[in-house]
């Protein structure tokens with residue numbers, strides 16, 4: 550059965566879809582990857598559409614967009630036929646998002662360096678804990694020349710929340726790769742953004758493998 554990663558965070562715009570797309574693209578280099586978009590905004594599905602239309606020679610990624618009563622069966626089907634399933638969820642915890650969290654080997658919670666994101670993350674982490682799922686904060690959009698990342702990291706530590714030491718910077722490469730239906734590891738493999746994604750993925754796999 551596949552490893553399932555669910556990206557969840559109640560705060561809108563924290564970077565869920567960006568993270569899901571970039572992890573999927575990086576993973577697809579070596580594994581059979583499926584994406585499950587349960588957000589009615591369909592941003593990840595649109596990224597996948599751009600990928601298919603782009604004409605670039607990139608590894609195929611399966612996309613499923615299923616919500617409601619058929620979700621559990623679809624997730625099981627994807628998990629049987631792929632190595633990894635990455636689920637992108639909407640900015641609120643509804644029944645589908647709960648199922649996605651419950652099914653995950655590891656829940657990834659993107660947090661931009663702002664108290665608003667951190668407060669919202671606590672709700673998602675509490676939900677994961679209630680479902681007995683492992684969850685980690687992914688610091689996202691950390692500005693290069695600022696102490697903001699450090700101060701949020703300190704705040705995370707003070708609150709006893711689990712976060713990856715590897716963060717993603719605030720980098721234009723994420724938006725431009727997304728617009729082409731690519732991950733940064735594909736669109737700009739030598740970029741700082743790509744280096745960050747590869748490092749983050751290694752850290753994620755280390756936690757997932759230990760589960």
Ligand SMILES: Nc1ncnc2c1ncn2[C@@H]1O[C@H](COP(=O)(O)OP(=O)(O)OP(=O)(O)O)[C@@H](O)[C@H]1O
Nearest residue numbers: 561562563564565566567640690718719720723724
């Ligand atoms: N590391 C980053 N560097 C620069 N821009 C980023 C980064 N991560 C996300 N963004 C930008 O932030 C915006 C929100 O990102 P994204 O759509 O991934 O968030 P989301 O959590 O999925 O939002 P929603 O809650 O609406 O689903 C997008 O414009 C995206 O390009």
Ligand SMILES: [Mg+2]
Nearest residue numbers: 565566588592
């Ligand atoms: Mg999104």
